[in-house]
């Protein structure tokens with residue numbers, strides 16, 4: 106039996122997962138690492154921690170594998186946008202890794218928006234001009250680390266998102282590459298030419314010499330140095346984690362979508378071989394690029410993406426903020442102890458509202474309470490709020506893509522919650538399906554890698570491996586759905602602009 110070793114470098118932990126040719130999870134290891142919050146709104150990692158935690162779990166799995174020679178290839182998937190700069194000679198980071206959640210460049214983005222650059226940036230990159238993405242984070246590092254800009258211009262420094270940083274270390278500096286899906290999250294990459302864009306590099310003041318070479322998401326991308334993992338392994342896939350999950354969910358056809366219920370919610374819709382511009386503040390992003398058997402060239406798949414800031418984090422707030430549950434799992438029996446929310450709505454706009462509202466001044470609102478309202482109603486309203494937010498971005502996606510979606514595939518930590526998924530099906534009016542393997546991020550990267558090295562011959566082979574754990578059928582009438590969503594939108598309006606004063 107041949108195996109694929111997938112490395113899943115996430116925001117709070119590094120994981121390694123071994124998959125066999127049936128797409129079954131054979132072994133896994135996970136290691137958390139330190140998060141640094143040096144100032145309000147700043148979030149940093151140490152690039153060395155990212156690498157050493159990832160290396161440790163990869164080595165653990167290789168050591169535990171009875172026949173390491175049967176590992177056909179590595180697959181890399183990663184937290185996106187997080188920005189690392191290092192010295193090409195020593196391989197040491199020259200500053201902190203600035204994490205995607207970091208808001209330190211929000212003012213710079215606001216100033217650029219005021220200069221009227223929003224449309225140009227959206228047309229070229231598919232993104233909103235926001236501190237979330239790598240462009241302004243990289244500029245910040247070059248401007249705030251002594252000598253960095255000068256050294257970058259002389260070609261002495263290297264920039265990378267986390268995929269690039271891992272490959273640099275796995276190859277001992279032989280490969281400085283990033284894949285198109287990660288490149289498409291930097292604000293520096295042109296979605297149409299599939300290359301770094303000189304106008305954008307000028308706008309963000311980034312020297313080309315610091316950038317990695319852009320490669321497809323799958324193929325013979327690099328070869329690990331034998332000294333790192335005890336053997337030389339091909340790196341046959343590199344892909345951002347949300348795109349990987351979309352692939353792992355088997356969303357190969359345009360019109361197929363997945364939603365991940367993690368801390369936030371990330372919904373991605375496969376829109377096919379052309380980028381679709383959003384009219385509702387969603388992101389246009391590259392899903393993956395892989396060899397196209399029919400043309401012997403490369404085929405690029407694009408996606409629309411929406412992020413909801415407060416997904417499972419709403420449940421964390423019930424646990425840590427309100428102390429009405431001790432563990433996240435307790436929310437389900439508590440919410441089930443009442444038949445409905447009793448007209449209570451929780452709008453979890455604790456850090457503003459993301460897509461499709463993009464209101465940074467919105468704040469959390471709990472409305473409609475009476476003397477009969479209990480913690481069970483609040484728990485139920487919290488779960489409904491997750492499903493209602495997802496419904497809002499789902500509707501925006503359908504409008505942008507001009508499609509009617511017929512199913513939503515789901516994964517992520519909160520997708521364990523059956524009540525949440527039933528609510529989601531009821532509110533959307535379509536079936537919601539949860540696969541048996543919810544480690545879809547690592548699985549998607551493993552699939553891409555396995556396709557590249559011949560473990561599977563086509564996506565049809567992989568579609569056949571997708572196994573349903575549970576399907577949630579909608580049970581509400583259209584009228585019930587409309588009333589629920591209308592009431593929710595009234596609550597959202599009350600939450601908007603709250604902190605503006």
Ligand SMILES: Nc1ncnc2c1ncn2[C@@H]1O[C@H](COP(=O)(O)OP(=O)(O)O)[C@@H](O)[C@H]1O
Nearest residue numbers: 367368417418420421433434517518519521522
């Ligand atoms: N049974 C549950 N019901 C609702 N939410 C849950 C449940 N179990 C976990 N969660 C939520 O899921 C989130 C963790 O999911 P995970 O996919 O590990 O997130 P991330 O990858 O963003 O760290 C947490 O916010 C937690 O509150």
Ligand SMILES: O=P(O)(O)OC[C@H](O)CO
Nearest residue numbers: 115116184185205346347
């Ligand atoms: O590491 P995760 O799962 O929180 O994912 C982070 C996303 O890639 C950020 O865009």
